[in-house]
Amino acid sequence: MLNQEYVKPRLSLVGAGPGDPELITLKGIRALETADVVLYDALANDELLKYVPENVPRIYVGKRAGSHRVAQEDINRLIVSCARQYGHVVRLKGGDPYIFGRGHEEQIYAEQAGIAVSLVPGISSVNAVPALQSIPLTRRGLSESFWVITGTTRKGTISNDVRLAAQSSATIVILMGMSRIEEIQQTFLSFGKADTPVAIIQNGSMPDERVGVSNVREMKTMAAETGLASPAVIIIGEVVALHPAHIAEAVKRELALKAEMHS
Incomplete structure (x- = not known):
């Protein structure tokens, strides 16, 4: 159980690239290595989770065309709640978070909740x-x-x-x-x-x-x-x-x- 006094909420929006796990950026890997919790998409290659520390929670929030398993509004709220509970949230998104990835929506929602946000662009x-x-x-x-x-x-x-x-x-x-x-x-x-x-x-x-x-x-x-x-x-x-x-x-x-x- 984390000591809430030392939790520093922040969000990294990380582009996972088009699918090949070797096409993620070095900065994206470093974000995964320092994550306290990871929320990942359907189009983000599961192999990238090997960079996440062993005991860090991994939460699937995948959406595909015609099959929205998790509503965007629920993802937004989950980002904020996870940041406050765990600290560093890595939101791993296929491609680039800003190209049809709704990354900016997630950024604004987190910032309005007082959470610092950094962007790691991905290969689209x-x-x-x-x-x-x-x-x-x-x-x-x-x-x-x-x-x-x-x-x-x-x-x-x-x-x-x-x-x-x-x-x-x-x-x-x-x-x-x-x-x-x-x-x-x-x-x-x-x-x-x-x-x-x-x-x-x-x-x-x-x-x-x-x-x-x-x-x-x-x-x-x-x-x-x-x-x-x-x-x-x-x-x-x-x-x-x-x-x-x-x-x-x-x-x-x-x-x-x-x-x-x-x-």
Whole structure:
């Protein structure tokens, strides 16, 4: 039992990275090593808990698309109560706490309760997952910028930003979009983007990672035929054509065309 007189409540919001446990930062590991209690998410790799001292409580507060096991309001209250009871709370969150991670909401709630908060940024699946598949989000001559969008809003509808993004020439990265893939596809089709390359990467950076590459016209069919599902990152843009599978398919089509011309 901790002596409450010596408990110093504080919160560290730690980004766990996209899934591969080796992609957490050194600062994130040091926070785990000094934790008095850890609250961890579904998308934070369980292997990271090996850095937590043996007798420190580990509390799972995971949420996944369509399955919110613990309400955000309850997590906020739990952070404060744990900080007051134990001291140093490490809130371990998948990716980066500030990118669709609700980390800022947790920070404000804790600070309003008088608890000091520090942030440890994490490597986001936004850029890491495409990069690990040789897809750069920007490339000279192909893409000068990129959009990052949530596919599903808190109301469960498709984000209006998808429609805005579909009108640009930027690379589009959509998180939490698999449940709205048909609406996303139709939005891009409505702006003449049928031939724009698409990649869908499930469980990026993990041993069970799965990848599908096609174009906007075939994206829903491709996802269904390959069984791709959440958690997945959807990348739409000309840079996807740099993916090895896309290049191989383009070469195959070119060779078939040449063979047909000479037959």
